[in-house]
Amino acid sequence: MTRATRLAIFAVAGAGFAALLFWSLVDLPDFGHYHWPYGKLLNAVVVNERHTTNVVGATVFDYRGIDTLGEEFILFTAVLGVALLLRKEREDADAAGDDVRDDALRMLGLFTVAAVFVLGLWVAAFGYVTPGGGFQGGVVLAGAFLLVYLVGGFRSYRALAPDSVVDFAESAGAGAFAVLGFVGLAYESAYLRNFLGIGDTGTLYAGGSIPLLNWATAIEVCGAMLLLFSEFLEAYVTPVSRWRSR
Amino acid sequence: MSYLPYAVAAWLFIVGLYGVVSSRNLIHLTLCLSVMQSSTYVLLLAIGYRNKATAPIFRGIHVGHPAVDPVVQALTLTDIVVSVTVVALILALALDVHKQSGTVDPDQIADLSG
Amino acid sequence: MIPLQVVSLLLVAASGLSVVLIRDPRRQVVANGLYGLVLVVLFMVFQAPDVALSMLAVGAIAYPLVVLVAISRVRGETYDKDEERR
Numbered sequence: 001m002t003r004a005t006r007l008a009i010f011a012v013a014g015a016g017f018a019a020l021l022f023w024s025l026v027d028l029p030d031f032g033h034y035h036w037p038y039g040k041l042l043n044a045v046v047v048n049e050r051h052t053t054n055v056v057g058a059t060v061f062d063y064r065g066i067d068t069l070g071e072e073f074i075l076f077t078a079v080l081g082v083a084l085l086l087r088k089e090r091e092d093a094d095a096a097g098d099d100v101r102d103d104a105l106r107m108l109g110l111f112t113v114a115a116v117f118v119l120g121l122w123v124a125a126f127g128y129v130t131p132g133g134g135f136q137g138g139v140v141l142a143g144a145f146l147l148v149y150l151v152g153g154f155r156s157y158r159a160l161a162p163d164s165v166v167d168f169a170e171s172a173g174a175g176a177f178a179v180l181g182f183v184g185l186a187y188e189s190a191y192l193r194n195f196l197g198i199g200d201t202g203t204l205y206a207g208g209s210i211p212l213l214n215w216a217t218a219i220e221v222c223g224a225m226l227l228l229f230s231e232f233l234e235a236y237v238t239p240v241s242r243w244r245s246r
Numbered sequence: 247m248s249y250l251p252y253a254v255a256a257w258l259f260i261v262g263l264y265g266v267v268s269s270r271n272l273i274h275l276t277l278c279l280s281v282m283q284s285s286t287y288v289l290l291l292a293i294g295y296r297n298k299a300t301a302p303i304f305r306g307i308h309v310g311h312p313a314v315d316p317v318v319q320a321l322t323l324t325d326i327v328v329s330v331t332v333v334a335l336i337l338a339l340a341l342d343v344h345k346q347s348g349t350v351d352p353d354q355i356a357d358l359s360g
Numbered sequence: 361m362i363p364l365q366v367v368s369l370l371l372v373a374a375s376g377l378s379v380v381l382i383r384d385p386r387r388q389v390v391a392n393g394l395y396g397l398v399l400v401v402l403f404m405v406f407q408a409p410d411v412a413l414s415m416l417a418v419g420a421i422a423y424p425l426v427v428l429v430a431i432s433r434v435r436g437e438t439y440d441k442d443e444e445r446r
Contacts, residue, residue, distance in 0.1 A: 228426065337426055
């Protein structure tokens with residue numbers, strides 16, 4: 001069908017759909033008048049039951065852990081798809097023209113890469129005490145490696161994050177999450193049940209198996225992001241003629 | 247005025263859908279798809295909000311203080327990180343389409359063959 | 361509803377519209393970055409700091425990279441019809 005036909009059909013159907021959508025959202029309770037029990041129950045019991053002060057972190061890794069397992073496998077599958085589409089026969093990346101020679105940039109990298117790396121570790125580690133967690137910390141950790149590419153060139157990045165290590169890290173993180181669920185099954189007769197002793201409220205030593213799942217997620221998200229970055233950066237530094245003939 | 251967050255969520259969805267339908271460039275289409283995705287985040291967080299409540303972090307706040315719903319926040323934060331990898335997958339598909347047919351215009355891509 | 365929430369919601373609606381209406385991908389990346397920032401402000405005003413951190417990290421680190429690399433790989437091969445008309 002032509003573009004004009006498509007837009008005409010969309011005008012009619014879109015108007016009807018928009019009317020239905022706006023009409024269906026009118027009957028929702030007023031904004032701010034929250035009266036469902038699930039949130040109130042979680043806010044009341046989590047700090048006493050798991051000794052973690054971040055209720056969202058406890059929800060992600062313990063109370064709704066099965067949702068997180070599903071999301072992790074979506075992540076894994078999407079990155080698998082990207083690797084299948086973009087990874088070609090592995091010749092050594094002779095990205096000759098991609099070295100960074102600016103001294104000011106390298107000095108900047110000297111200060112910022114380590115700081116961002118430590119920030120990523122901190123956000124991931126304190127995920128169940130203050131806002132943060134494995135997902136956010138994993139992305140920031142991958143950002144530190146990306147900063148290495150920006151100030152040091154593709155070869156430095158490749159030396160720091162080789163394919164074998166990144167692939168292993170991503171798979172190990174996803175597998176560790178699933179395996180920790182089975183440990184919960186063995187100890188407490190329910191999959192992904194919390195199985196270590198809960199510790200002291202508000203410290204790092206709290207939450208039972210939540211810290212383990214937190215770190216497994218951080219490693220997996222960092223590995224997945226690095227794999228994504230590697231594929232895209234390799235596509236970027238390949239000369240256009242060789243890109244077209246692959 | 248209390249209907250505004252839901253209206254903004256519906257508006258973002260419709261606007262993103264219009265962008266997807268009328269796009270001439272697969273990369274533009276992908277970013278419009280991400281606008282549609284973010285409309286669900288706004289809707290989820292609007293449902294979970296509670297008047298005069300604080301974030302569900304109880305460090306320095308005693309446990310009885312009203313807080314917003316933590317479950318919708320848990321769903322949304324995992325979804326944001328996962329959606330960027332799905333956007334990367336769609337962009338990789340667009341690059342492959344460009345390699346096969348030389349264009350990223352959805353109207354110009356020849357019909358599937360073989 | 362406090363006025364800060366009203367203003368953030370209106371800004372989100374406007375930025376979302378701008379992401380769709382800007383057709384050139386190279387400029388749309390900038391609009392997408394602004395949209396991500398406004399969403400972070402909205403999530404903070406809705407008392408969701410974890411979600412705001414998530415969107416901030418993703419919108420600053422992952423989104424610009426993947427979209428810019430995709431644009432650079434298709435540039436020079438096709439032209440945008442809007443550019444041709446101008």
